[in-house]
Amino acid sequence: MERMIRGMNTVSGEVPITAKLRMGVRDAKPNAAKTIERLAFGGEEQRDLLGAPGCAAVTLHGRSRQQRYTRSANWSYIAECAAMVKSYNQKKDDLTDTAKEPDASTQANSADGRMYFLGNGDCYSHVDYFDHVDNAKVDSVMIARGAMIKPWIFEEIEKGQYFDKSATERLGYVEKFCKFGMEAWGSDELGIGFTRRFLLEWLSFTHRYIPIGVLEHLPPSLQERPPAYWGRNKLETLLASDNYKDWIKISRSEMYLGPAHPGFNFQPKHRSNSYEMEAEG
Template sequence: MSEPIKRAAEIAETSQPKKVHLDDRLDQKGYAPIKAEFIVENTLQDYDDEAAETGDRVKDDRSNRSKKGRGQNKKRDLKQRREELRLCSAVLNPAAMRECPFGEKCTNTHDIDLYLSKKPADIAGTCPVYDAIGYCPAGLKCRWLGSHYDPATKEVLKLEEKIELAKKNDYELNKINPESRVKLQKNKYDFVKANPYVKYLDTLVQSEANIAKRQEDVKNNVSTYVEPPFTPAEKKRIDLKGAKIVSPLTTVGNLPYRRLMKTLGADVTYSEMALALPILQGAKPEWALPKAHSSEYPGFGVQIASNHHQQATKAAEALANETTLVSELNLNCGCPIDLLYRQGQGSALLDQPSKMVRILNGMNACSGDIPVTVKIRTGTKDHKNTAVSLVSRVLEETHVAAITLHGRSRQQRYTREADWDYVAEVGKVVQDWNIKKQDNKDLQDTPPTWFVGNGDCFTYEQWHSAVNTEGIDSVMVARGALIKPWIFEEVEAEQYLDKSATERLEHMRQFANYAVDHWGSDEYGIENARRFMCEFISFTHRYIPVGILERLPPKLNERPPKWKGRNELETLLGSTDYKDWIKITEMFLGPASPNFQFTPKHKSNSYN
């Protein structure tokens, strides 16, 4: 038995819940039917289903529910603290030291012996980064230093063969040139395509009081646009027919998670939603979002949100220029969060089709050979679906490569199930448009517009049912891929997989290794990895093993009573207590430092 599994058993034994005998089984709507012998307490667990879509960068200002232990922990402080004694990067490798650019003004220590004496004890095992790419960029700061450091020669070791192999197969894409980011920050970036095209789009917004003058303005501005935009036929081709697609997910849809999903069968992944304005301001955190692992391309999309064609058009040009390998740019017209909605972004564009069309056309004109796609909802209000008319207009007036429809309105949020009948209705509109294009000589050579459904997909049966529906090319999976990361393995096998606790723990190990590879193996990087791993577990703990359910299929919106697993490890992986989530991370990332802090997004996870 491996050390992580032994550790898991020890942890679980100390907090094993006692079984409560029930006189009556819970029999109500929304109840997950767990076999009686696995039920511990008849209290239904509460979840926050908006966490995947909102994350922490965009705050929803709805008031907390008054009941203790429910609602969101709004003011989470998730910034990890730095080490008290920090080593200067100039001396990370004693055998290859360089001169410190800050000289005597440097605020970090250059005393290697002092730093090593104060440094926490090494984590047992081999450094995941050194094991993956043949060297560790963290050098002496690595928490697994003993696995790649020779104290006698004071040399940080390297494996040249692995380094060369990693350069070919294992690297991160889409890192912006530092000089370009500075130009954005100083408002000196040259938008060769966007500037003239934005001027053209501005004329479309002007009053139609003087139609003749407006037409003359349009004609003049079109003539100033010397280089015509790419036609749809010249764009990169994307093929979403039957593709296994992971939805853009804020916070939890980070690079290590997407990399894990690629190993588990995903074909298409998306960046976390980036806001167009910070992109144009050269904000470092925003430009970190388009980064992708080499395994994600082709099939990697960057999602942006914007409320104006000027921002979206320029952001599209900047992303096309500064990212090396992107398969599509996706405009978010579905985010329901109040802050974005009030700013005219996300789902606010559903009620402003003219603005949406201008934004999509501007992005398409300035994104080079990168195709543009859009994600929408059924509408902004319940029982007032507008997607049919909206999609018809988008198809007629733009050249989007794909449309994704979340089968809920903005007002609905995550209440009630997604309306797949309406999704199919909209899919028929797209299908008819693709057929109509074949009769148009100017559009015959253009690729079809793909249509993707989204909402509540949690089983292989739901996925295949949707894909086999006329007009629907594929399904975008969100929460289903967070709670059950192997969902695409089930789609491929066309059966339920009763993953053992050991297999599920292995997925956690993979995520931890990818997280350290991405954020670094020093103290700060590890605690960052730990924080995002806890965010991931805040979804994976919701998985109810197939073997303890009374009936199939499981439903995404069903809530379980408190339950225990078939063994101690399974019980631990299903724990709702965030302190247990931290214990799981410690199996792979070592003990959490005294500086580590994590507050779960949902208050119910803060209590035993």
């Protein structure tokens, strides 16, 4: 990841042009490859006009919009697109050999001038990360839900090992979240209200974490739906609850946000939080 970040530093003073895509709209009709091709080099008319359209980086989420989170991400398709991007980088000079000087704002502003390609979808451990880098041949992996559920995943990737965070350590992340929230929005009633709602949205993800110490197998899967279980202590059990009232209890400590208003209710707004979610038609 450090190599990825260093390589994408701007060298011309322009803001890098990046894009994040899904495979397509419908399951059976992935069209990301065509979009990536246009992002990388544009059409012949664009090359004549701009010299060499370009993109600093593209991130591909291995799902369609229709699919959402009902099935695992398609890393085979991501690998196909990664190979295509690699071929583009190899033949870039031939495709952009025009008489017109390229417009700097359209160029891939990485240090080496090439377009980087990232994969995205279901990365939940250092094993997943290195498997995707080695086998799908992506430059790096974008991690979203995995980091929402397990924010120390980047530490695991850096060290190349699992960390069995205790319930107390996990609660420490909640304390930091509340601290940062009140720094951003204020410690008055309005600021605490903002912090509480964002915290509960986050807890609607973190409750899905299954401690390494109680897992039946490794690596863990982001798509698995475990049965209810008792943690190794009461706090660990509370952190695993899928009841939003328990999430409010976690945020209620005087140490953090204080008690919620008696009439306060909460429902996660992000559809991916629901285990019973159906794919869009």
